[in-house]
């Protein structure tokens with residue numbers, strides 16, 4: 001069972017960003033499912049590394065977009081992203097150093113809570129800024145938002 005269910009509530013109205021958020025949910029759920037079926041360390045590690053790499057790609061994309069559109073809270077948002085990067089790296093190090101005692105539940109709870117909160121509050125603030133300051137872009141994007149996921 002998926003630990004974090006994706007729903008339309010998470011769509012911020014930027015097609016590529018929404019797709020990436022959906023992808024992050026999918027990777028977190030992959031990890032949870034692999035853990036639930038007792039997958040080996042190498043398999044868990046590869047999903048965790050894929051998640052970390054995808055988080056980086058997503059954060060870079062979001063920050064680039066914010067820069068291009070003049071988002072006044074860019075620096076604040078970057079700091080929040082950097083703190084998450086650091087936390088995930090810590091989890092990853094713990095996992096590599098002692099996979100037998102690694103606390104998956106703690107990682108899963110952290111990732112799912114963080115992702116939901118970040119999208120619904122922090123990324124949504126950017127989406128609201130875009131709607132107000134770049135209404136044409138926001139409505140074009142809204143029309144492009146995918147129905148596929």
Ligand SMILES: [Fe+2]
Pocket residue numbers: 062077081118122123
């Ligand atoms: Fe973000």
Ligand SMILES: [Fe+2]
Pocket residue numbers: 021058062119123
């Ligand atoms: Fe995001």
